[in-house]
Structure formats: C-alpha cells, structure tokens
Amino acid sequence: MKEFKFKKIDAFATVNSMGNPAGYISLDSFSDITDKEMLQIAKELKGFVNEVGYIVKTSADEFELKYYSAEREVDFCGHATIAIMYDLLKNDIDLQQFDSLKIKTNRGVLTVENKIKEQDAVFIQAPEPFEKALLPDSKDIAKNLKIEINEIDPDFSVSIINAGLTTLLVPIKTQVSILNIFPDIDELKEFCIKSEIDIIEVFTKDVSNKSNNFRTRVFAPTFGYLEDPATGSGNSAFGNYLLGCKLWETETIIIEQNSFKDQYNIVKLQKQTDGKGDIRVFFGGGAVTRMEGKYIIQ
Structure with a gap:
C-alpha cells in the first residue's frame, strides 16, 4: 500500500x-x-x-x-x-x-x-511553440465537429500550433455557433488521431462580455473526455496564433471559455520577451x- x-x-x-x-x-x-x-x-x-x-x-x-x-x-x-x-x-x-x-x-x-x-x-x-504545416480539410473539420462549413469564419485561418499540446485552431463566426457545437466523442477522437492532433480549439471574437477579447471551447477526446472547460496549453497555442497573425492588440488578452454563455471560465494571456529576444506567451x-x-x- x-x-x-x-x-x-x-x-x-x-x-x-x-x-x-x-x-x-x-x-x-x-x-x-x-x-x-x-x-x-x-x-x-x-x-x-x-x-x-x-x-x-x-x-x-x-x-x-x-x-x-x-x-x-x-x-x-x-x-x-x-x-x-x-x-x-x-x-x-x-x-x-x-x-x-x-x-x-x-x-x-x-x-x-x-x-x-x-x-x-x-x-x-x-x-516554446511550433507550427504544423499539414492541415485537415475544412469540410472534414466541419463534419467531425458536426457544424456547417459556413459556420467556419473565412476571415481567420485554420492552423495547427503546439504550445504544450498539438492544437487545431478553428475560427467560428458567432458565439451561438460555438455554444451549439456537440460532436461525438468517438468520431472526434478518431479524427484527432488521424490528423495527429491532441486537442481542437474553436474560437470567436463574439463574446458575452465586451470587456473580454475572445470566446473559446476546447475538445480533448484523445485524453478520454470530450471537453476541457479551461485550458492553458490550448489557449497558449491560440495566443501564438494571434501573435503570428498580428492580431494581439491589447496588453492582456482575456478569454471566456466553456459551453455556458454567461457562466464562463476566464483564462488570461500575456506576452513577454525572453532572454533570446523571442516573444513568449504566458497564461494565467x-x-x-x-x-x-x-x-x-x-
């Protein structure tokens, strides 16, 4: 014992x-x-x-x-x-x-x-982040998330970034669409394994509280459960995505996360320059x- x-x-x-x-x-x-x-x-x-x-x-x-x-x-x-x-x-x-x-x-x-x-x-x-070049097809992403292809926001790119976990980042047009995503855990797990990703993070600028910057949800079927209600590694991948796209506009990024419109968790992101002169994401x-x-x- x-x-x-x-x-x-x-x-x-x-x-x-x-x-x-x-x-x-x-x-x-x-x-x-x-x-x-x-x-x-x-x-x-x-x-x-x-x-x-x-x-x-x-x-x-x-x-x-x-x-x-x-x-x-x-x-x-x-x-x-x-x-x-x-x-x-x-x-x-x-x-x-x-x-x-x-x-x-x-x-x-x-x-x-x-x-x-x-x-x-x-x-x-x-x-330290790294990006994966080979991306799954958007139609395949929509099918496995059980959403319509036109719910994916064309104003942002789909990307895969690892800042702790290999994260597929999927932009969604509206918060309504994000809150209504209900994928099948077994189908989504098979898709993640096939695509060589750990988790899927969907995001939108359509937030519940206008003082916050983004709404996200994270799906993690390869870890034995469907949804992660508040994540450091997934949102850090998202922070590096925003840096790469030059979309980090505030000192601190405040993220609403989970599937509840008003009872969301809060994850904060900040950026700092490390000893090598590289900008690094901190989550808090x-x-x-x-x-x-x-x-x-x-």
Missing part, C-alpha cells in the same frame, strides 16, 4: 464558474511512484478530474512536474500547472519571497510568475481547492 498527499483543485474558476478540475499529488521524489501507478491514479479519477499532476520540489525555487490523463502521460497540462503552482504560492510563505519559480516539464524548463499579491493569480510560461489565472486528503493505492 502507498499513501500520497492529494488535492482536487479547480483551475481558472471564478465566482460564476466551476473552472477545470485537476488532481494534485505531492511527492518527495519520483522514485516514490511508478509510471504505472501515476496512470492508475488518473484512470481511477476519470470523470472527477481531467488530468492529474505530480510534483517534486528539487530546490528552493525549482520543481519538476509530470502529468497523466486517464488515457496516457501528457507532455504538458496547463490547467493542472495553474492549479498546483497557485496552491503552492498561495500557501507557502517561503515560496512567496520569490518573484518567479522554475518548473521542469517534458516540454522544457518554464517560468512561473508569482502574481499572488497583485492579481491573486500565477502566470505560466507556455512551452487562479484556482480554488475543493478537496484535500490522502490518496491510497494498493
């Missing part, structure tokens, strides 16, 4: 929304748990949380993270990172002295900005702890 410290934390939650649930296992060392056991926990928590993050502290201001869905190990999970790092910075007085922390992930070493005092939030540097938000205890596996 093994026993681990466990929390269930909802990332990107607001007073009007539930956020995105993540499991959080704190470890002294990754030698304390096997890959099989990490996957087992994620499978047991399917339907309760979308992914489980596992974290080890490696120095005073550095950590290593691994992520699992019910299906497989995930290279990077934005909402789990927000949940875990927000919880650590919010509750650890020693960590609060640092303006930033470093986290080691499968997608490289990333910066975590401590904005707890100023914004009650943390901002995570998205992994807060989190709410819903459950804390011990997780036992046998």
Whole structure:
C-alpha cells in the first residue's frame, strides 16, 4: 500500500464558474511512484478530474512536474500547472519571497510568475511553440465537429500550433455557433488521431462580455473526455496564433471559455520577451481547492 498527499483543485474558476478540475499529488521524489501507478491514479479519477499532476520540489525555487490523463502521460497540462503552482504560492510563505519559480516539464524548463499579491493569480510560461504545416480539410473539420462549413469564419485561418499540446485552431463566426457545437466523442477522437492532433480549439471574437477579447471551447477526446472547460496549453497555442497573425492588440488578452454563455471560465494571456529576444506567451489565472486528503493505492 502507498499513501500520497492529494488535492482536487479547480483551475481558472471564478465566482460564476466551476473552472477545470485537476488532481494534485505531492511527492518527495519520483522514485516514490511508478509510471504505472501515476496512470492508475488518473484512470481511477476519470470523470472527477481531467488530468492529474505530480510534483517534486528539487530546490528552493525549482520543481519538476509530470502529468497523466486517464488515457496516457501528457507532455504538458496547463490547467493542472495553474492549479498546483497557485496552491503552492498561495500557501507557502517561503515560496512567496520569490518573484518567479522554475518548473521542469517534458516540454522544457518554464517560468512561473508569482502574481499572488497583485492579481491573486500565477502566470505560466507556455512551452516554446511550433507550427504544423499539414492541415485537415475544412469540410472534414466541419463534419467531425458536426457544424456547417459556413459556420467556419473565412476571415481567420485554420492552423495547427503546439504550445504544450498539438492544437487545431478553428475560427467560428458567432458565439451561438460555438455554444451549439456537440460532436461525438468517438468520431472526434478518431479524427484527432488521424490528423495527429491532441486537442481542437474553436474560437470567436463574439463574446458575452465586451470587456473580454475572445470566446473559446476546447475538445480533448484523445485524453478520454470530450471537453476541457479551461485550458492553458490550448489557449497558449491560440495566443501564438494571434501573435503570428498580428492580431494581439491589447496588453492582456482575456478569454471566456466553456459551453455556458454567461457562466464562463476566464483564462488570461500575456506576452513577454525572453532572454533570446523571442516573444513568449504566458497564461494565467487562479484556482480554488475543493478537496484535500490522502490518496491510497494498493
């Protein structure tokens, strides 16, 4: 029998929304748990949380993270990172002295900005992005999303960008169209696997609150569930898309995300220049702890 410290934390939650649930296992060392056991926990928590993050502290201001869905190990999970790092910075007085922390992930070493005092939030540097040239046909995209081809907005391009996860970005004309997308999980999973993508993010400039910039929804059938209600990696891919198209017009981009018109989650994007002179996307938000205890596996 093994026993681990466990929390269930909802990332990107607001007073009007539930956020995105993540499991959080704190470890002294990754030698304390096997890959099989990490996957087992994620499978047991399917339907309760979308992914489980596992974290080890490696120095005073550095950590290593691994992520699992019910299906497989995930290279990077934005909402789990927000949940875990927000919880650590919010509750650890020693960590609060640092303006930033470093986290080691499968997608490289990333910066975590401590904005707890100023914004009650943390901002995570998205992994370095890369773009995929080969795109699925728009008719095939519409068919698998179960929308009409004319609902795809011709004023924006379809694109595939990886900023943590390989993300198909699909522009939609109206919020009404976005909110009425109800694909079949098995058909969409087959389409994603065939297209070699992890998730699909649909977006529109048609928002519920005019002080926000975009509405998005994210579908993640390859991870064992249909919709991700608030995402860091998907919206970071979207942020890099906006940079590439020269459509990033404000200092901070505020994104409404999920399938509810007025009870949406909020994801914020900011941009900064790194040490190499490249503009990097940071995604940010807060989190709410819903459950804390011990997780036992046998």
